[in-house]
Amino acid sequence: MIKVLKPGLYSSIQDFGRFGCQQYGVPYSGVMDRYSAGLANIILGNAPDLAVIEMTVMGGVFQFDSDTVICVTGADMSPKLNGETIPQNLPVKIVTGDVLSFGKLRKGVRCYVAVLGGLLSEKILESRSMYQGVTKQSVLLKNDIIEITTSSSFLIIKNALVKLKDEVFENDYLEVFKGPEFDLLTKNQQTFLMSNSFSISKNNSRMAYQLEECLENVLEPIITSPVLPGTVQLTPSGQLIILMRDCQTTGGYPRVLQLKESSINVLAQKFTGDKIQFNLLEY
Known part of the structure; x- marks a missing residue:
């Protein structure tokens, strides 16, 4: 023992x-x-x-x-x-x-x-x-x-x-797929999301990682829908939240991206202040 x-x-x-x-x-x-x-x-x-x-x-x-x-x-x-x-x-x-x-x-x-x-x-x-x-x-x-x-x-x-x-330790790019609400974003929003770096905020845990930089958000909340580890939610204030292993099972914020499984591993080894960037993959 x-x-x-x-x-x-x-x-x-x-x-x-x-x-x-x-x-x-x-x-x-x-x-x-x-x-x-x-x-x-x-x-x-x-x-x-x-x-x-x-x-x-x-x-x-x-x-x-x-x-x-x-x-x-x-x-x-x-x-x-x-x-x-x-x-x-x-x-x-x-x-x-x-x-x-x-x-x-x-x-x-x-x-x-x-x-x-x-x-x-x-x-x-x-x-x-x-x-x-x-x-x-x-x-x-x-x-x-x-x-x-x-x-x-x-x-x-x-x-x-x-x-x-x-x-797992050296990569700053998170490979992602389009989330269910990604296409509701404007082209400018999509470009901003995929071309900018984001900083890990101090609010990071087994439940979720919040990012510092905001994305202007005019989307309406969605009907409560399933979410998974790796789901990237866009809050009404424009803050991005990446759900992690202990996340809830449903949510009402637009799901704009979904991390690839290997990218969850990468993010799990990031610390407050570290920079990440999204890399969009095609299905």
């Missing part, structure tokens, strides 16, 4: 989310950056969608009470094992009593810790993802215990060599 000595900031257990429950108002949830979380699992030989620990901006401190193997991916939070620096994106052997900690944030926003065999926290509605109102708690707390599969096998080197995609 893993004992949480310090939880870090907004740390939680997440897998790839809940599906088939949106008609009941239950969000998808799940890891913000599926690429990085899936990579950690794949390196360990796990299925990519197994539950991992997700940390935001500041990592925690975790003590292992059994032997296992871990992999740390995503944001570089200076991971250490028993005070010694360890590599990311490679399997790391853990023995009983080892302590995993994190330090200075060097790159990205969200970091992932996968464990051989996955985390065995409670599964609700076919997912282990934490979400307030669905699970008992929405974040990890000090002294929490996370059950894992005990393993003395370290024979996973065959999965250690995986090509990394640096664009």
Whole structure:
């Protein structure tokens, strides 16, 4: 098992989310950056969608009470094992009593810790993802215990060599498709939307990322309609809101764009003040 000595900031257990429950108002949830979380699992030989620990901006401190193997991916939070620096994106052997900690944030926003065999926290509605109102708690707390599969096998080197995609951290372009209300925008609005850079505001979370720059909006609110992670909404004030993994299931603001799945991963590693630009794709 893993004992949480310090939880870090907004740390939680997440897998790839809940599906088939949106008609009941239950969000998808799940890891913000599926690429990085899936990579950690794949390196360990796990299925990519197994539950991992997700940390935001500041990592925690975790003590292992059994032997296992871990992999740390995503944001570089200076991971250490028993005070010694360890590599990311490679399997790391853990023995009983080892302590995993994190330090200075060097790159990205969200970091992932996968464990051989996955985390065995409670599964609700076919997912282990934490979400307030669905699970008992929405974040990890000090002294929490996370059950894992005990393993003395370290024979996973065959999965250690995986090509990394640096664009998750380095790409400032978000690939998008037209949203249902995109064609209601004027040509000038469409041009402004696709030719300008936008800044991530301080209002960013697992639910949504708000952008600083506004787009003049004369559109009427729409009848409440389905929304998804990656939906870009245009508010009456002209502010753009990009919905993320914990977003609501319906909304009444015009849906002008829809992010490609890989672009949600890119955005999940952006921080306040970072610039992004939309790149429109054809269906």
